[in-house]
Amino acid sequence: MKEEVSTEQNIEEQWIEELLTLGKDEKLTPKQISILQAAIEVFSEKGYSATSTSEISQKAGVAEGTIFRYYKTKNDLLLAIVGPTMSRMLAPFVLRNFNGVLDMPYDSFEEFLRAFMINRLDFARKNFKILKILIQEIPFQPTVRAQFVENILSKILERVIDIVEHFKEKGEIIEVPTPTLIRFTLSSVVGYLMNRLLLQPDKDWNDEEEINLTIAFIMHGISKTTPPI
């Protein structure tokens, strides 16, 4: 009798499975998981176009034909990987604020920022490879781009606009056009994530400290003089 121990391998597999079955009730077969794992690995390493299906099949330990039983084309395989992850990007934004009421659980913009950064750093860390694939392919895959812009980005922005304007009204943040404020904020957050995970992943980071500094920067800038209120 096979004893099901929770090896690291198993954990990874479960993660992939949970990750890529969003909204579907089918379970993935072990071969399917291998294929997805291998594809994520190689796509993120060499890029979608530069990856051959034969390489994926080898890495996954399945026959090449098996890939095409599950995914009609190589492009379908890509979509099966990036699609659910895109949807998950939306999650923290749509959970709240249902039925039109602005349900803001944060007392200050800083508090919101901290929660947001911690949450998204965690998400990005867990989905690092897939996000890399997604970012790489958005410029080139019309299908992916359309889905991302229409279903994800616009909805996220909608929500973020609400939040920013909420705190503008409360007098917490300055009177600058909302898109510009969002750009400032996201630049700093994304800038941190990119450095943290992509450019210098091996540096010895103190995440809490860096997040605090980043938030302080977003709120107060880097000048020693007081801002010209």
Add this chain to the structure above:
Amino acid sequence: MKEEVSTEQNIEEQWIEELLTLGKDEKLTPKQISILQAAIEVFSEKGYSATSTSEISQKAGVAEGTIFRYYKTKNDLLLAIVGPTMSRMLAPFVLRNFNGVLDMPYDSFEEFLRAFMINRLDFARKNFKILKILIQEIPFQPTVRAQFVENILSKILERVIDIVEHFKEKGEIIEVPTPTLIRFTLSSVVGYLMNRLLLQPDKDWNDEEEINLTIAFIMHGISKTTPPI
């Protein structure tokens, strides 16, 4: 007899030529220019790996073999495009400060930032397609990445560190680790450039205003309250 008028086409060709012959004394032949133009176009549109040399040759109006007369491999063609542009990224940083003396022509960090942003926006606008190719391929082309990190990035950082520390010493900017300060600054600048050129190129931008706002943000943040000095 063909009269050589300075058409827009010609200007573009000269630009490409100037752009891609950095540090070499050879002149580019017309065919070579066509090839480079076509390659830049298609690489930036479909990605390096997804572009076929036959497509480039067609767009360039030359025979397939001609490409390989000038560039031994498809990869060499890529390097011929991104290489000189990488070098040019370095230019504004190395022109000054030669022979070890810190020659700082800016009276304040703000002034430096403004000059920097205007200059780099101009550069990025002119080299947009090539920069897009470069950014896309850095993760996948070890040659490109190595060259970028060793010859370009490290030298830019070196210089920027000097500048930032100069103004830290002058008491203009806060006592936060220099790499973090650089990250803040570059995140905001790059964030602006990406929005401006990549994400919303068609929006009606007021560059001067946005640059001012961005600098104000970097210096003073977005909070209405004074920073806790």
Add this chain to the structure above:
Amino acid sequence: MKEEVSTEQNIEEQWIEELLTLGKDEKLTPKQISILQAAIEVFSEKGYSATSTSEISQKAGVAEGTIFRYYKTKNDLLLAIVGPTMSRMLAPFVLRNFNGVLDMPYDSFEEFLRAFMINRLDFARKNFKILKILIQEIPFQPTVRAQFVENILSKILERVIDIVEHFKEKGEIIEVPTPTLIRFTLSSVVGYLMNRLLLQPDKDWNDEEEINLTIAFIMHGISKTTPPI
């Protein structure tokens, strides 16, 4: 409890079963019938080589493996379809004339022709798709061709030669080499069947009239002048 009513579907199934079990005592299972029906449909529509077994299994509503349970190879499936039909082509010729005696139930060649055409039109109509498959594949499938020539064609010809020579001896038909006479006759008959079923199946045919005309043509040609006896 399922009541077995004799729906049109059932009739079709029985027909297939009767058709394809010639000379065997096994009964076909329902799955087998589905497979054969589907295969006949798709083979006749797209051709044997251009048909995939997966397409057949889908159309038949069975698993891919099931086909290979009944028919070891795709080619065996083809043979299972065309084999019995070939045998049935022989039927009207071998029912009579057994034990060497020329048992000729027709008083005139015309009478024979009429019976023959009516009978074969009926047969061809009922077996249209299978005959189409057979005709298409005879040139390419050595197995099929050999079986057809040795077991079917030669025996049919043998019998037809007897008949034609019988009426030649009786002085009813002209003194032309028998193979040529058979060619004349079969060309006209087959020409009618092809037009009737294959080339213009949707035309509003008056079969009795056309058969009469065809027989008149075979006997007397199309000239208004009398033949030069």
Add this chain to the structure above:
Amino acid sequence: MKEEVSTEQNIEEQWIEELLTLGKDEKLTPKQISILQAAIEVFSEKGYSATSTSEISQKAGVAEGTIFRYYKTKNDLLLAIVGPTMSRMLAPFVLRNFNGVLDMPYDSFEEFLRAFMINRLDFARKNFKILKILIQEIPFQPTVRAQFVENILSKILERVIDIVEHFKEKGEIIEVPTPTLIRFTLSSVVGYLMNRLLLQPDKDWNDEEEINLTIAFIMHGISKTTPPI
């Protein structure tokens, strides 16, 4: 120095070239001719669907990729073979009868039939393999069928109707619906060609004699008695 002798090989190549460049001014390259020759050979032998491009390339003595330089798809290769031959089927019918005048160079239907049969036997003999491919694929290739029906068959029939009705009016042939008369005639002609070239190509045929007999059959049938005028 290469001596250009008119070997049988050369004659065959010229024939193919002449055959397949109908209406185009490009010349075929030697490789292209090899490819076409090989494709005609194998398609007619094994059928279009059952033939692999690798087999064609081997037989043609070229690399597989070379086939696709000339013909974008396997299907294009098929069309390049059957298209011009279809057009040539039309030739003897459109040469005459231009500008609406019925220009009938034959004094009797028999004379027309003889010329027609000799001409078409010659054509079929020369184009035997291609015609075999054409006949085999017409049922399965919508493109081929459409082209055949619209551009070829309808035009041939138009012309043949004119001819048949011309001789009906002259009182040479019987008052039977023209389509039926055409069917009689073509059945006999095609029946001869099929026997001659396809079913019994190795028999020792006396073509002149057989053509005479066939024409006599079409005109007067096989009965010894006079027709019932």
Add this chain to the structure above:
DNA sequence: TATGAATGAGTTTTCATTCAT
């Protein structure tokens, strides 16, 4: 120098067939 025909290894994809369940 420039060409473009030719290549053959490689790509994505299909498919008849097998086999553990």
Add this chain to the structure above:
DNA sequence: CATGAATGAAAACTCATTCAT
């Protein structure tokens, strides 16, 4: 019996690169 996941060989087609002209 029946399934359908899995296979791997082969299919159609692509592509960077070479080379004779």
